[in-house]
Amino acid sequence: MKAREHVADALYGLGWSTVKKLPEPAAARLGRTIADIAWKQRGKGVQRLESNLARVVPDATPERLAELSRAGMRSYLRYWMESFRLPAWSAERVSAGVEVKDLHRLTDGLAAGKGVVLALPHLANWDLAGAWLTTHLKIPFTTVVERLRPETLYDRFVAYREGLGMEVLPHNGGAAFGILARRLRNGGLVCLVADRDLSASGVPVDFFGDTARMPAGPxxxxxxxxxxxxxxxxxxxxxxxxxxxxxxxIEVPRSGSRAEKTSVMTQALADAFATGIADHPEDWHMLQRLWLADLEPRPADSADGERP
Structure with a gap:
């Protein structure tokens, strides 16, 4: 194991073992403090976040972008503080922690027995939303996560999410798609974070006026x-x-090849994501390169921050 990977694994382990023991107000204060320190240091992740936000809010002044990136880092650390504490939350705390508009679209879809793919961008805390689904609504679901390095860190995230009631499959496992399809044919729910392509072979979409790639899976x-x-x-x-x-x-088009249908549907998905991100840009935790214009100079770049 590389030294950097060992440190990352140790830090995540410390977070889950220590932060979850803190009173909630203390954890929130700690998150804001860490966020403000990171924002002031203006590392690669913060700079990339601000660059991404400049595309989302193209008319923002430098002062407004700075405000958004600071709020973005606070939101990002809120995600982590909540995630570290989620295993210690009671069912009542989880139930009280989420409110969802138009939930009937999900529950009616599942009641129809055809299965539902719920696709989300990296907004706010999808782990909390997942825990709310399994705890409050009693709806089990299957999801996919990137296989992280070191393996011990990946195992931590799998154990954490399985502990919240999710079935977790590795992203690079060839059998994942088939398992997801079986769950859907049985009337189940599949939840996928789908605003960033991890395969470098995703579907090109227009996203805030420029081209990005998003996964074809949904x-x-x-x-x-x-x-x-x-x-x-x-x-x-x-x-x-x-x-x-x-x-x-998002409806399946009545005509066209599979690739053409996939392109139309993924663009519709990107448009829905853009609506939510534009309304709440400070809660979009995209600290990585996303648009093709940003990827082209350094296509193999892995130096940006990653959120599992």
Whole structure:
């Protein structure tokens, strides 16, 4: 194990073992303090976040961008403080921590028995949303995560999410798509974070006026299984409650090749994500390169921060 990987694994382990023991107000203060220190240091992750936000809010002044990036780092650390503490939250705390608009689109879709693909961007805390689904609504689901290095860190994240009631599959496991399709054909729920392509072979989409790539998986699963494809967005406000919205379903086009249908559906997904991100840019935790214009000079760059 490389020294950097060992340090990362140790830090995550310390977070889960220590932060979850803190009183909630103390954890929130700690998160804000860490966020402000990181923001002032203006490392690569902060600079990339600010660059991404400049595309989302193109008319923002430098002062406004600085405000947004600082708020973005506070939101990002809120995600981590909540995630470290989630295993210690009671069912009542989880239930009280989330409110979702238009939830009937999800529950009605599942009641129809055709399966649902719920696709989300990196907004607010999707782990908390997942825990709310399994704890408050009693809806189990399957998801996919990137296989992190070192393996011990990946194992930590799998154990953490399985502890919240999720079925977790590795992203680079060839059998993942087939398992997801089986879950959907059985009327189940699949939740996928889908605003960043990890394969470098995703679908080109217009996203805030420039080209990015997003994964084809959600659209392909909906086409292959007949499952309902629902975008969802999340955001924080000034309260301890995280808000969310389930957007209208994305229909499978009646005509066109599979690639053409996938392109249309993924663009519709990107448009729904853009609506939520534009409304709450400070809660979009995108500290990595996303647009093709940013990827082209350094296509193999892995130096930016990563959120599992």
């Amino acid at each position: 659209a392909l699963l909906a086409q292959q299984t007949g499952a309902l494809l629902l975008p969802a967005t999340l955001w924080y406000d000034d309260s301890p409650v995280m808000r969310g919205r389930v957007h209208p379903p």
